[in-house]
Amino acid sequence: MSxxxxxxxxxxxxxxxxxxxxxxAMAAGSYQQSIAERNAGVYENKADQALEIGxxxxxxxxKAFNKVLASTExxxxxxxxxxxxxxxxxxxxxxxxxxxxxxxIMYDAKVQNYDFKEQAVMARMQGNLAMxxxxxxxxxxxxxxxxxxxxxxxxxxxxxxxxNNQKILTDxxxxxxxxxxxxxxxxxxxxxxxxLDNTYKIxxxxxxxxx
Amino acid sequence: xxxxxxxxxxxxPQKTSGVISQIPNISDAATLPYRTLSxxxxxxxxxxxKFQQQNKNFxxxxxxxxxxxxxxxxxxxxxxxxxxxxxxxxxxxxxxxxQLRLDRKTLLKSTINNILPQLNEIKLTASxxxxxxxxxxxxxxSFKQIIENAKLNIDDKVVKxxxxxxxxxxxxxESQQVDSYIRKNSITNAKIVLNTDKEKLFHDYINNPxxxxxxxxxLFSLNPNAPxxxxxxxxxxxxxxxxxxxxxxAQVELFTIEAEKLVDENPKEFLNLLEQxxxxxKILTTNIPKLKxxxxxxxxxxxxxxxxxxxxxxxxxxxxxxEVLYKQAISGxxxxxxxxxxxxxNLDDEGKADFITAINQQRxxxxxxxxxxxxxxxxxxxDANNELYTDTYGKIVSGELTxxxxxxxxxxxxxxxxxKSALKNLIAKREEGTxxxxxxxxxYDQAFKMIMNGDITSVTDKVIPTNxxxxxxxxxxxxxxxIGFSQSxxxxxxxxxxxxxxxxxxxxxxxxxxxxYKEQILGNPLYQKFNTQSESRFFDFSLIMKQAYEQGLKEGxxxxxxxxxxxxxxxxxNIAEFxxxxxxxxxxxxxSMGVNVPDDENLPPQRKPxxxxxxxxxxxxxxxxxxxx
Numbered sequence: 047m048s049x050x051x052x053x054x055x056x057x058x059x060x061x062x063x064x065x066x067x068x069x070x071a072m073a074a075g076s077y078q079q080s081i082a083e084r085n086a087g088v089y090e091n092k093a094d095q096a097l098e099i100g101x102x103x104x105x106x107x108x109k110a111f112n113k114v115l116a117s118t119e120x121x122x123x124x125x126x127x128x129x130x131x132x133x134x135x136x137x138x139x140x141x142x143x144x145x146x147x148x149x150x151i152m153y154d155a156k157v158q159n160y161d162f163k164e165q166a167v168m169a170r171m172q173g174n175l176a177m178x179x180x181x182x183x184x185x186x187x188x189x190x191x192x193x194x195x196x197x198x199x200x201x202x203x204x205x206x207x208x209x210n211n212q213k214i215l216t217d218x219x220x221x222x223x224x225x226x227x228x229x230x231x232x233x234x235x236x237x238x239x240x241x242l243d244n245t246y247k248i249x250x251x252x253x254x255x256x257x
Numbered sequence: 258x259x260x261x262x263x264x265x266x267x268x269x270p271q272k273t274s275g276v277i278s279q280i281p282n283i284s285d286a287a288t289l290p291y292r293t294l295s296x297x298x299x300x301x302x303x304x305x306x307k308f309q310q311q312n313k314n315f316x317x318x319x320x321x322x323x324x325x326x327x328x329x330x331x332x333x334x335x336x337x338x339x340x341x342x343x344x345x346x347x348x349x350x351x352x353x354x355x356q357l358r359l360d361r362k363t364l365l366k367s368t369i370n371n372i373l374p375q376l377n378e379i380k381l382t383a384s385x386x387x388x389x390x391x392x393x394x395x396x397x398x399s400f401k402q403i404i405e406n407a408k409l410n411i412d413d414k415v416v417k418x419x420x421x422x423x424x425x426x427x428x429x430x431e432s433q434q435v436d437s438y439i440r441k442n443s444i445t446n447a448k449i450v451l452n453t454d455k456e457k458l459f460h461d462y463i464n465n466p467x468x469x470x471x472x473x474x475x476l477f478s479l480n481p482n483a484p485x486x487x488x489x490x491x492x493x494x495x496x497x498x499x500x501x502x503x504x505x506x507a508q509v510e511l512f513t514i515e516a517e518k519l520v521d522e523n524p525k526e527f528l529n530l531l532e533q534x535x536x537x538x539k540i541l542t543t544n545i546p547k548l549k550x551x552x553x554x555x556x557x558x559x560x561x562x563x564x565x566x567x568x569x570x571x572x573x574x575x576x577x578x579x580e581v582l583y584k585q586a587i588s589g590x591x592x593x594x595x596x597x598x599x600x601x602x603n604l605d606d607e608g609k610a611d612f613i614t615a616i617n618q619q620r621x622x623x624x625x626x627x628x629x630x631x632x633x634x635x636x637x638x639x640d641a642n643n644e645l646y647t648d649t650y651g652k653i654v655s656g657e658l659t660x661x662x663x664x665x666x667x668x669x670x671x672x673x674x675x676x677k678s679a680l681k682n683l684i685a686k687r688e689e690g691t692x693x694x695x696x697x698x699x700x701y702d703q704a705f706k707m708i709m710n711g712d713i714t715s716v717t718d719k720v721i722p723t724n725x726x727x728x729x730x731x732x733x734x735x736x737x738x739x740i741g742f743s744q745s746x747x748x749x750x751x752x753x754x755x756x757x758x759x760x761x762x763x764x765x766x767x768x769x770x771x772x773x774y775k776e777q778i779l780g781n782p783l784y785q786k787f788n789t790q791s792e793s794r795f796f797d798f799s800l801i802m803k804q805a806y807e808q809g810l811k812e813g814x815x816x817x818x819x820x821x822x823x824x825x826x827x828x829x830x831n832i833a834e835f836x837x838x839x840x841x842x843x844x845x846x847x848x849s850m851g852v853n854v855p856d857d858e859n860l861p862p863q864r865k866p867x868x869x870x871x872x873x874x875x876x877x878x879x880x881x882x883x884x885x886x
Binding site (some may be wrong): 114115118136139143146147150151153154157158161171172175178183185186189190192193196200201203204207208211214215218219222225226229230233236240241244251252255 | 263286292298314315319337341344345347351
């Protein structure tokens, strides 16, 4: 099997693995989101229950206050105090205090309700976060896969280009070598021809002296 | 007092709103894709960087490679240029060196050529010097003097050294020859003296019978105290054999001469002495039968000759008178002459047959003589034709006559017509340029040497090497590449005289003389192979010299006096008229190459010694000449 094919297969396996990892992250994220949704539901129930508890505590207070109020009125009446001026102011004070008490009770209930709602939101948010992370991982896995393929393609291209360049260089070197050889041969031929011409000239003019 | 219940809220809100939630870290998740993207982008950017780096590297390497190639090509080109310059410098140097060598060689050659005639002369002097004891010493002195004089004209030290070496070799060769000549001269002189003495004594012995005892003593005595000539020669170391053998041989020779003389002059006396036993031990026994037969034949022939004189050859006699004498002789009557009748009768059968043959021949001779006398007028006519033919041939060869001139010549009879036809053909050949010249010098020299060496003994010996195989003198006579007729005739003369030492010496000495002046007459050796006229000039020179030499010999002058420059009879009085000037050589060379030589009037003005070529070409004289052109 040729190296490029091996590389292509490796790149394919890596890309698929990366894609599958993305899918797995999405599944895990989805699961985490469902758990967070359930937790959010629990927290919402708890919020509702906190309000109900507050209202029930207000009712309980009301009953108790009403008893206090009745005894007060009775006292007044029993004492022959007219319910004007100060007694009335006291009554009014009691009523105001009672209202404050009720408001305190409801405040705590509402605060708890809010907190649970807040926790529900947080749970949902965590679910969303898990999904977000899963999506990010999936996106990253896509990018990884694509990047791997691009890298492998690029590396392959780099290697083939390098091989091609090397071939061009080698061809060029061979071409140059041939050119040099031809040049040397041509010039040698010329030189030999010149030498022959010179030898002929000497032979023609002084041949008898050379023997 | 009644207590009025009052209600005061004592409770306070217990709860505080809000739940502190830990702030979730979403930045990791939020930035993860971007980080991933960034990381991948980094990788890609790295990859891009690598690409860029790779491209830069590639471009750089390619650039480097191309630059290195340029440098290599430049270096190779530069090396080539340097090599070319070196090669051309070497050629220039070689040319200068070789030119110097050539100049030196030419100077050496011309110096040697110039002294060759003088060396030849002193060799000739030594070889003909009768004073053999001093001949070599005189030769050496003259040789050294010639060399020293020649060296005075050589300025170049190297040429001087080369000349000394060359002269050393030349001396070794020449000196050996001279020694040989002198030694031969010495021996020859002694032998000549011995032979002269012997011939004189033989002559005296034959012609003075009364002095014979003394003569025999002078000839053949082996007594050291009173030696004969052979004993003396043996004591001088001239004889190759012991004196006894030489005396024996001379005795046989002398008595054989005596016997042969007697056989020739008086055969009947020889036969008488033979019967008396006179020849026993004096001549070779094996020669006796031959001499005896010869004496008998001679005696018979003398008788036949004597009887034949009955019919003398007289051109003025009538044919009828001659017939009468013939009939008297053939009948044995001889007009009543008793002596002749007696001789005739004593002839044997062979003698009578010889007589009949002889008298018949005599009859033919007489008739022919009478007939010749009658045709003498006709004969004169033929001779006149021949003389005219020879004279005309010479004029045709020299280009003086045309065909119409031949018709106008006074040839006579049928022979005259044939001569005219042959001479017209000769003119036609001359006009066609196929007339044979006598300038085949190399071939002639070669044949001459081969005759002198004994390689050629006949004009038909096919031993002369040519491009077409070995050829004879007859084969190479005529034709474009052959020798001329006069050369052929000269070689023939040499062959028939090859056993005549005097003639051979004369011819050899003359040939040496010609060869010694050959280089000077041919001109500068550098131009000889291109100059087609140099051989012709030398041939003309050799003809003139030959004519003078032969004329001198006819007048009785010696080869030595004719060929020696110090002699008044020297045949080459003025060599300058035969040596070509540089201008003449240049003209000949140009003509040989087919270039027309301009007239002197058309030549540019001579450049003055202190003028540069530019000054010369800008001078008024040159411009005037140029305008005229």
